[in-house]
Amino acid sequence: MPWTSRVPLxxxxxxxxxxxxxxxxxxxxxARCGSAVVRRVxxxxxxxxxxxxxxxxxxxxxxxxxxVLDQLVDERILRAELDRLGIRVTGSEVEAxxxxxxxxxxxxGLGFEEFLxxxxxxxxxxxxxxxxxxxxxxxxxxxxxAEALAETFEKNRRQLDGTRLRVSHIVLRPEAGGGDxxxxxxxxxxxxxxxxxxxxxxxxxEAARLHSAGPSRREGGDLGWIGRDGPMAEGFSGRAYGLxxxxxxxxxxxxxGMHIVTVTAVEPGRIGIDAVRPRLEKILAxxxxxxxxxxxxxxxxxxxAAGVPHFDPATxxxxxxxxxxxxxxxx
Numbered sequence: 001m002p003w004t005s006r007v008p009l010x011x012x013x014x015x016x017x018x019x020x021x022x023x024x025x026x027x028x029x030x031a032r033c034g035s036a037v038v039r040r041v042x043x044x045x046x047x048x049x050x051x052x053x054x055x056x057x058x059x060x061x062x063x064x065x066x067x068v069l070d071q072l073v074d075e076r077i078l079r080a081e082l083d084r085l086g087i088r089v090t091g092s093e094v095e096a097x098x099x100x101x102x103x104x105x106x107x108x109g110l111g112f113e114e115f116l117x118x119x120x121x122x123x124x125x126x127x128x129x130x131x132x133x134x135x136x137x138x139x140x141x142x143x144x145x146a147e148a149l150a151e152t153f154e155k156n157r158r159q160l161d162g163t164r165l166r167v168s169h170i171v172l173r174p175e176a177g178g179g180d181x182x183x184x185x186x187x188x189x190x191x192x193x194x195x196x197x198x199x200x201x202x203x204x205x206e207a208a209r210l211h212s213a214g215p216s217r218r219e220g221g222d223l224g225w226i227g228r229d230g231p232m233a234e235g236f237s238g239r240a241y242g243l244x245x246x247x248x249x250x251x252x253x254x255x256x257g258m259h260i261v262t263v264t265a266v267e268p269g270r271i272g273i274d275a276v277r278p279r280l281e282k283i284l285a286x287x288x289x290x291x292x293x294x295x296x297x298x299x300x301x302x303x304x305a306a307g308v309p310h311f312d313p314a315t316x317x318x319x320x321x322x323x324x325x326x327x328x329x330x331x
Contacts, residue, residue, distance in 0.1 A: 001226070016314045019285035023174045029305060030043060031295070031304050032302065033077055036057045036076035038072045046068045046120075047064065048237050049120030056154055059325070062309035066310050066323075067320050069304075069308070070320070074146055077292070077297060078292055079292060081292045087135050088135075088280075089138075092176035093134055094134065097130045098130055116253050139289075144285065145286075149284060152280055152283055152284045158228075158241055158269075160276045161270065165226055166264045167222075168204055168216070168220060168227055169259050170204075170208045170212040170221055171213055171257045171258065172189055172193075172211065172213060172257050172259075173186075173257040174257075187251055192258075194251060194260050198248055204221060205220025205260050207221075207222060211222075212256065225288065233254065235321070236251075247262065248262045308327065310322045310325070310327075312324040
């Protein structure tokens with residue numbers, strides 16, 4: 001067959017191959033936000049890198065995948081928002097940052113390839129991550145002003161100025177052999193108990209004596225005074241410091257069980273803004289980045305492929321370990 005007569009056939013085969021590859025890439029897409037996509041391979045790479053794939057517990061695996069997917073979606077949104085704002089990063093800026101990272105890795109006695117292999121990243125992955133971090137720094141740094149810091153301090157004063165809280169709690173624990181529905185049952189019980197308290201049918205102390213599984217039940221649930229940084233775990237303290245005096249938290253879970261918390265007294269702190277400036281700058285930076293993500297999600301709502309575990313948007317304000325995982329089109 002003459003070469004010229006084979007050209008249409010070769011072109012046809014190339015087009016067919018391109019269509020097949022495009023279809024394969026399309027089916028690999030598990031999340032969309034505007035023109036940005038997350039592919040299954042992206043999720044699997046991060047899950048594998050973090051060692052999250054080694055679990056036989058299906059709900060735990062789904063929660064881990066949902067948390068990783070949420071982060072990957074946020075990264076796509078951040079890149080789109082930074083691009084929309086005209087914040088650019090040059091190749092020389094990325095090269096300089098990677099060179100500094102190489103020096104830091106070498107100072108620890110590691111080879112750079114060894115470092116990349118241990119982190120599960122390719123050089124391209126690293127360049128993309130570095131570029132995003134530089135762009136975020138360019139966005140955040142000019143916005144950390146004295147006025148913004150003062151406003152952030154007032155908004156988070158209780159978290160920063162040394163304020164102490166006196167708290168009480170009710171903790172419910174699953175019964176032995178409760179099965180897979182034990183967590184849902186605890187939440188239902190805790191919700192019913194909280195409703196009795198807020199409706200005035202039962203005082204918090206009475207409810208603790210009747211229902212709490214913790215030793216503090218003998219004192220009506222009183223745990224004494226706590227600070228923002230201890231002695232309670234972050235998941236507990238974060239909830240307590242979001243409460244006003246006398247209010248009752250919605251139920252939340254921890255490794256100890258299902259909790260309901262109330263604040264019975266507040267001792268104001270005396271720490272000023274200058275003493276907590278580094279921490280305050282970090283909080284402000286996080287707020288600014290979170291604002292970018294919220295703006296991006298409002299402009300381009302995220303959609304997920306059928307069968308992909310992801311967080312329920314209605315639980316966006318909850319801590320990751322408290323957010324509801326849903327699987328559209330799944331079981």
